[in-house]
Amino acid sequence: MEDSPLQPGAADLPDRLHRARRAAADAGVGAMFITPGADLRYLTGYQATPLERLTCLVVPSEGDPFLVVPALEKPAAEASPAGALDIEIVGFGETDDAYELIARRLPAGAPLFAVDNQMWAEKLLAFQAALPGAQVSLAGDVLSGLRMRKTPAEVAALRTAGAAIDQVHRRIGAWLKPGRTEREVARDIADAIIAAGHATVDFVIVGSGPNGASPHHEVSDRVIAPGDPVVIDIGGGTADGYRSDSTRTYAVGEPPAAFRELYEVLRTAQTAQTDAVRPGITAEQLDAVGRDIITAAGYGDHFIHRTGHGIGLETHEEPYIVAGSARPLEPGMAFSVEPGIYLPGTFGARIEDIVVCTEEGGERLNLTGRDLVVLPS
Structure with a gap:
């Protein structure tokens, strides 16, 4: 079931993304990668289904957040509260490499990226292959301070x-x-x-x-x-x-x-x-x-x-x-x-x-x- 635009916190979503970006920068994280789960829902309102295909919100410490989704899931993402946010929703085809797509959009040589705490291991390994030499941390260390204080x-x-x-x-x-x-x-x-x-x-x-x-x-x-x-x-x-x-x-x-x-x-x-x-x-x-x-x-x-x-x-x-x-x-x-x-x-x-x-x-x-x-x- 997709979230209603009137869900609790929907009006706060732009501010949540802004604070998440600032918190990532304060933690020295070049970008956070957020796959389906509570963190994605908290930041965008999008209740995405976990799939073998990558769905990922990218929150760089510098630059604008963007949401990468399989092309066949793009209409659902656009119909969710994420579609009302001022973020780009990027669809990719069945033969595209979504991890390389994300890596190309990030600053070269970013030393540290953070992944959501429930990211599937196969997706983490794919990000590590696409960003060789970068260190990995947990996005939960950045986001928990935002999520635990309820509005x-x-x-x-x-x-x-x-x-x-x-x-x-x-x-x-x-x-x-x-x-x-x-x-x-x-x-x-x-x-x-x-x-x-x-x-x-x-x-x-x-x-x-x-x-x-x-x-x-x-x-x-x-x-x-x-x-x-x-x-x-x-x-x-x-x-x-x-x-x-x-x-x-x-x-x-x-x-x-x-x-x-x-x-x-x-x-x-x-x-x-x-x-x-x-x-x-x-x-x-x-x-x-x-x-x-x-x-x-x-x-x-x-x-x-x-x-x-x-x-x-x-x-x-x-x-x-x-x-x-x-x-x-x-x-x-x-x-x-x-x-x-x-x-x-x-x-x-x-x-x-x-x-x-x-x-x-x-x-x-x-x-x-x-x-x-x-x-x-």
């Missing part, structure tokens, strides 16, 4: 995505029942994600009983039993490309007393972390807020992942809320706060909200309750 329009898009995934969590009781398999429940949830306003289903995790102790379990044919705690982590992409991601943990009937104790520790930690979001707190300090509570309760060895990840056009992007990151939070940064406690072979629990750092503190974009929901068994 008001982007925050509004994330807020809409968060409200849509909240709708799904509010209906979990209709599907999560004893005797059903995780896979059956996940199928209903996936349908509901689309019905709630998403264009794509990115993931559905239904981890029941001991499967909940695996953070990325996804689904299986395990039959849900009375008393099972169940971790449900779901997310999708809206038509404008912005993502949702929210986790709630449920119990099908009364869970074990040990689980209730664990869950209360987790709820206290996650609430303290979301309340602690403010400009200036570092990523590692925010991680420690919840981790210290969980550790003091004796579960420190069972919180086995970082507190959170940035979110926007990708479900996982900068900033990462993790020990060792001294990055101070700034207004506009959007990220998950999702501590978890996992007892292998027994059960696990996770609570996840998307939070935006504002001048006043943190704004939760997921507004369903964080108390344990006990469903009929």
